[in-house]
């Protein structure tokens with residue numbers, strides 16, 4: 082494994098920073114995303130999360146902390162590392178943890194989540210983070226062999242309301258189900274207080290993306306407040 086048990090345990094209680102620029106945006110270059118990730122590491126990030134094989138490669142060279150990699154293909158349905166092909170490409174690029182769609186929806190290559198996770202485990206040394214959208218997803222992903230569970234897709238799959246901040250209720254439900262896997266709170270965590278509340282709800286670690294690494298969104302929040 083690229084990440085042994087002690088190294089995984091070192092992420093407990095920590096902040097994971099997701100650095101992603103979207104198609105057509107000025108910061109969408111692998112060098113820039115690696116620089117943003119390295120800046121987050123200086124600030125205390127215990128791990129980083131980046132999208133795309135080039136970003137993963139550049140970021141691996143730019144930071145010491147573990148890299149969670151994903152490969153987005155499209156923007157609706159199953160689009161976060163949707164197939165075995167995408168998952169192996171993420172692992173090949175050097176991700177310590179492959180983040181992939183961990184929902185119960187049909188995957189574009191017709192493979193099951195269990196088959197996809199098994200392929201990553203058999204053909205790489207990476208762990209698998211299942212990006213889930215509900216408690217039932219989390220239970221199914223644990224059953225399918227995921228190493229970590231994320232709430233990344235809560236509010237984006239129709240099963241959960243899109244809460245203003247983190248979906249604390251979902252975190253509590255997953256914790257109460259005693260899956261026994263590290264639970265990563267991710268999605269719409271916009272303030273330090275919200276990050277704290279996700280941890281207090283029982284998350285193992287907390288991912289923050291937009292509020293730290295997406296200047297266009299952050300600028301928009303301030304602009305909207307000034308115009309209100």
Ligand SMILES: CC(=O)N[C@H](C=O)[C@@H](O)[C@H](O)[C@H](O)COP(=O)(O)O
Nearest residue numbers: 099233237267268269270289290291
């Ligand atoms: C739903 C989806 O596509 N989530 C993506 C997953 O990698 C990213 O666009 C998010 O920025 C990331 O999950 C972090 O969340 P937030 O940016 O809300 O802190």
